Amino acid sequence: MSLQDRIDALDTDRDLSVDFDFDREKAVALAVFLIPGLTLFGIFSVGPIVYSAIGSFFAWDTFTMEHFVGLDNWIRSLTDPLIVHWSNMQEFRYPMGALTHNLLWVVVHVPASTFLGLGLALLFADLKGRRILRSMVFAGFTVPPIVIGLVLMFIYDPQAGVFNELLRVLGQDHLVRNWTQSPQVAIYALIAGGIWVHTGFSMLLYSSALSAIDPSLIESAKVDGAGPWRRFWDVIWPLVKPVTAVVVIMGIIWVMRMFDIVYAAGGAAGGPNHAYSVLGIEVYRAAFRPEIDYGMAMVVALIQLFIVAPLALYIARMR
Amino acid sequence: MTSISMENVSKYFDSGETIANYQLDLEAEDGEFLVFLGPSGCGKTTALRLIAGLEQPSEGAIYFDGERVDGRSPSDRNVAMVFQNYALYPHMTVAQNIGYPLKVRGVPPDERDRRVETVTELLHIEDQTHKKPAALSGGQRQRVALARAIIREPSVFLLDEPLSNLDAKLRQEMRIELKRLQNELDITTIYVTHNQEEAMSMADKVAVMNQGTIQQVAPPQELYDRPRTAWVAQFIGSPPMNLFRGTRRNGSVDLGEAGTVELEGVMNAKAAVETGGRDDAGTASMLASDVHGTVALGVRPEDLTVSTTRPSSGNAIEGTVGTIEPMGEYDLVNVSVNDQIVNAKVSEATVARDDTVYLTFDDEDAYLYADDGELVV
Missing domain, CATH: 1.10.3720.10 (MetI-like)
Incomplete structure (x- = not known):
């Protein structure tokens, strides 16, 4: 590989990294805007669903999760x-x-x-x-x-x-x-x-x-x-x-x-x-x-x- | 084939508050192309809807071939209508749209397909039959609406501003196409438009409407040559007829500072042209020196000649040149006469702004309208 090639390669790398930087900025912006909504959605929608989905396979003592019981609750x-x-x-x-x-x-x-x-x-x-x-x-x-x-x-x-x-x-x-x-x-x-x-x-x-x-x-x-x-x-x-x-x-x-x-x-x-x-x-x-x-x-x-x-x-x- | 006649038809809305049509009297011959022409809100669409049966008259009667049809539903009248926005059923394909009137009438599918094929070929939309209306261009939709109207061979064909949603070029094309269709099919057609060019180019007979009433019913040429009221005179023609306001005195019209126009020549010229005309006593009374009153003298822009020198004989109206509009084909000279702007169409304007000019015209090109707008001569 000649020197020129290496320089060219470096240039392309730099171009790529510039693109990547730009994308990362965009991603950050997206995240900033999405986080408040997603947090609420996560806490009040996804969280309880996942919690119930997991909890439905466990035995409960009132509100305390105990041991895994498999499909027992379902059946x-x-x-x-x-x-x-x-x-x-x-x-x-x-x-x-x-x-x-x-x-x-x-x-x-x-x-x-x-x-x-x-x-x-x-x-x-x-x-x-x-x-x-x-x-x-x-x-x-x-x-x-x-x-x-x-x-x-x-x-x-x-x-x-x-x-x-x-x-x-x-x-x-x-x-x-x-x-x-x-x-x-x-x-x-x-x-x-x-x-x-x-x-x-x-x-x-x-x-x-x-x-x-x-x-x-x-x-x-x-x-x-x-x-x-x-x-x-x-x-x-x-x-x-x-x-x-x-x-x-x-x-x-x-x-x-x-x-x-x-x-x-x-x-x-x-x-x-x-x-x-x-x-x-x-x-x-x-x-x-x-x-x-x-x-x-x-x-x-x-x-x-x-x-x-x-x-x-x-x-x-x-x- | 059907002739249509309306006798004293009036239509009121809001329990008489709004008068849409007032005492319409109209005859459309079998196979005739009749155009309702008027500005928006003049009641021409309501008149069409009365004929279609979508509205029922408040007073008066409508006859198809001498048979009274008011009170009957649209389907009982065998009319077909093309709406301004085409009113194509958006959920049906073009073929289904066109075939729908036949389907409603219980025509078997084979026969239906055959006839759809025939009309789509007639209107050059045979390649579009499987598409939905949303996928068509304005002109194609227009053709589909026409096809749907003609497929069941109606006795009356009603068109409500069918070309107003098309661009200028397409409008021109469709105008020719419509005229061709009407000639071929020979169906009594009533066409509503506010565009006088459309009316003049297509109609056998034009009914000019204003404020719910029919002002004049006449073939296009007659409408242009003998507008019966000042309103029609100002509506037909582009630019419209000039009306010089003046007072009638001693057999002439006094236009104030702009001069006077002798009526004798005008009267005689008209009497010679008029078929079956006015009796001599009438003409004489017009010229009588003791008749006074406000009148309007009408001359079309294309009949006015502009010159900078006062002509030795004949009538001349004095004015000052305002603006000149070069239109390519002709120049339009705006002349101010007694604070009133009038237009003169000349092939090439030789005058300049603020020139004092004299407008001359031939006696037979002048019209005289009485105070109430009726044509005197």
């Missing part, structure tokens, strides 16, 4: 009738387990609130006073869920409740009962309340999606000869479909995290004999009510996370 939780009650499920008798109840919420609540929201949004779209109507329907969603739970208690009260009074007026006295305390129907009574609240949310999203549709598209379809039903299926529905994904997923997340309404109506037991307990209630009870079973609380919370996280991720990554 114990998943076979617990409070989480999934197989024999009651076969007889369709409540309680069927918190996970089952949560899934029931998903199956009933999510489609109902989605369609009701779409229906109301369509109904209000061309109505005079639609802003007032929308605000009234959406008001339910702005109320804290724990208050909704209390309101439901009043509505379903056997003596003072509006709902039972309505039944009496309609001459259906035999149906009058304390709805939130009757195991076989209580969960549906609560789901109905949940639908009322959440319809406001889906209606709002659909309303904004509908108002984003160019009115000349609808008029064009009219001129093309499409009736109201065709206009809905061929033009409106395809254009609000992306919103439907958001509404459905947000709905699933909302009911999977359900706690307040159930707690207000049925306390920490989730109704008489856990008749409408949900996963959130089970986490709370396992963690904070004697006999404290911290391992189980962690397992149930992780189950909730496994269901909700992919959905949340999907929403976050939608264009």
